[in-house]
Amino acid sequence: MRIGELAARTGVSVRALRYYEEQHLLRAERTASGQRTYSEAAVERVRLIQQLYAAGLSSKLILGLLPCVETGEADPAMMDRLVAERDRIDRQVDELVRTRDRLDAIIGCSHAAHDDSRSIA
Structure with a gap:
């Protein structure tokens, strides 16, 4: 899905999604024309990032936490x-x-x- 669709589905601004990429919290693939595309899993990842930010966690801590979410360890x-x-x-x-x-x-x-x-x- 493209960045606008991800933004619409998660209620997060396109600007915030770009910030998440800059912080290495979210990864996008690029089309031949350079447009960002995201997997379906990105929706849940953005929601998790939003929850963690809302709870007061820093982007640095969230970045360290994400591998734990994926591996369970x-x-x-x-x-x-x-x-x-x-x-x-x-x-x-x-x-x-x-x-x-x-x-x-x-x-x-x-x-x-x-x-x-x-x-x-």
Whole structure:
């Protein structure tokens, strides 16, 4: 598939896909005329890259992680780094849950106050 189709299927800009190539996170074949073409597997790879970026991983770490995704194996140093990243993400999730719970409490109080003011009127 061409770069525009990959962008459309993944919701990622063409510019971002080119950046992924520059960072060696994504590989394209080139046609005789120089156009990029991607395999069907590129769709899932781009989605994984997006998830990892969204979780705060750097392109350097993602680049080191991708071979582990393909082989299912990681050396001890990479395993330590992955565990540290997972633990960091767990802390983020915990903080997000606490924030959501506080917002729920505020919404609950505001909603109750709003209902009370409507019943008085």
